[in-house]
Amino acid sequence: MTAAEDTAGSAPRRAALERTRRLPLAIGLPISGAVLVVAIVVSIGTGPIQLSPSTVLGVIWHEILGQGAARPALETTVVMDLRMPRVLFGALSGAALAVSGAALQSLFRNPLADPGIIGVSGGASTGAVAAIVLLPPLTGAAVAWVVPAAAFAGGILATTLIYALARPGMDSGTARLLLVGIAIGSAFAAITGFLTFAADDDDLQTVVFWQMGSLGDLDWMKLAIGTPVILVGVVIMILLSRRLDLLTLGDRQAHHLGLDVSTTRKIVIGTTALLTGTSVAFAGTIGFIGLVVPHIVRLICGPAHRGVLPMSAVIGALLIVVADTLSRTVAPPAEVPIGLFTAIMGAPFFLMLVLRSRTVRL
Amino acid sequence: MSAQTGARVGAAAADGLTAGTEAAGAPAPGTTGAEPWIRVERAGFAIGGAVLLQDVEFSASGGELVALVGPNGAGKSTLLSLLSGDQRPTSGRVLLDGRPTADWPAKALARRRSVMTQHHSQAFSFTVHEAAAMGRAPHPVGPDDDALIERCLREADVDALAGRDVTTLSGGELARTVFARVLAQDAQVVLLDEPTAALDLHHQEVLMARARELAQEGRCVLVVLHDLTLAARCSDRIAMFDGGRLVALGPPEDVLTPDRIREVYRHEVAVLEHPTSGRPLVVPL
16 A cells, blocks of 8 residues: 555655655565575475485475475485474464464554463463373373373463453453453463473473474374464454454444454454464464564564565564574584574564664554 | 334334424435434433433434534533444433444444544554545445545545654644544544544644535534534534533524533633624633
8 A cells, every 4th residue: 555655745844754665565475485485495404414405395396296206215204204394384383373463463452462462372381281291101192182282272271261251242342351361371371380390300391392382293294283274264364454454443443444343353362362272282382473573574564464464474484484493403413492593583683673663663 | 194104114213202303205314304314312321320421312414513512521422432333322322323323233334424533543553545544444445445545635634644654643643644534434424523632723624624514415424522613613503511411402603602601611701703604702701
């Protein structure tokens, strides 16, 4: 929506603020999308066994598209079984978290809102840690799904609880939802802390790793479960773009412009819970993405959700793929938890953008 | 009474309260003589023990501009929020086209009435153009939208600011942007809550002139105003509120008497006659 900007220029005051510079979506999306694809290929090639991008592409070419010559078994295993699922899920998870964060910041009209605010991450942590600490050591197939299932259940439970208590469908507004969310979040954090305190050494390591986020356990099965949920959630959210634009004006004003506020709120919260719950269930709590990415995107291409949501999805995915690559390469063969890298990369970038921008208000 | 059955279809709530005002004629809402567009019946609103509005009887239709005046806390904004459908009256009824405003589906209501609230926060850096274009939200996208939005930006005198980030605007500039959005919404019932509060003299005149035009185009315009002289100059009728009650309703010269203003505002005033228009000029003493 830059068509009218050319008419600006007559007001004498604050001439420097006359126009807001924005990157058009038609340019930003293809560029960031291309960078994401490159990052994914490089990330798949990176690790204890280093593979060139052409090798990675060769394996994918043969294994997925059935073209070209077969690559050596080791390369095929590394690409297809070890790295591709985690990298792809990492990208999806980044998209899910960033899109959720963008939607919640608009819903609450609060720049500090992130998926944590509706309790999903906190509840999921509690669910996962409870499963790790309280259940006997898991064996066999149960390892793959018990903790994710407990995490997902915990996340949805927490959101449902917050929602039932705050009843945002009534006319109580978003402020109450925010406060109830904070209270329930603290309660879940306390339970998680208590369980962590009570954990034995082996469990503790798993707990810590899970809480800081890890893509190490991803396989094709989890990818197959998570992908459709996240894709559907992101598409639903993008379809809500215009409604989210209106919500940024305030509940009353949105209603004056024809928005059914309480219904929209329910859909946004439900979709966010699904997106974040799925991400957390398989990858643990990866912080900072949901908070920072939408801000970065808004500073680049403006606050309209038609642009913010798809761009957030791509940039969120990119940030996680890069963080995951770093987490596997700084201290090989050990993996540093990915959440540390999202924070380390996100914080300075975010700070730089905030300090440089003329308008800090969002 | 032959039109009675026809009228019931569109306005089941019409009940007989205003029966006797010309039963003949088509029951099309809005045509004078038929069901008024806006009908407030003994409406009251109380919250947490405080009675903000009581026993208000009021109706308005297309083609007129009604100014709602009264001291702070008199109930003007409360009535406006009931008319907007934001809240349900705690007693009585507030009807738009015969249907309680709070029962209207949000989108249908937004096509019928637009609202300019007293406070408008802009937390996100939309451009002025984008913010005004949101007025089109309740309508299906049409080929003339761009031209319409451009026109509304010009009418609110924010076309020169179209590319500006709304979070950098002054209070008056933001108010004009919101007015542009209200114009873009293109509703037949226009509710403005102190639209001129933040505006300079020139823009106050521009906005009220446009509001008058809206009424002349056949729309129903309700404006909360504090400036009694401005209200007298622009309105067809003035509704004066005091302590949650509607204390006077009628043409400006009937409502704005020195005695009534002294009683309601607890302040001495002189009411002069405008040398050319003959409208009342209210001068505080």
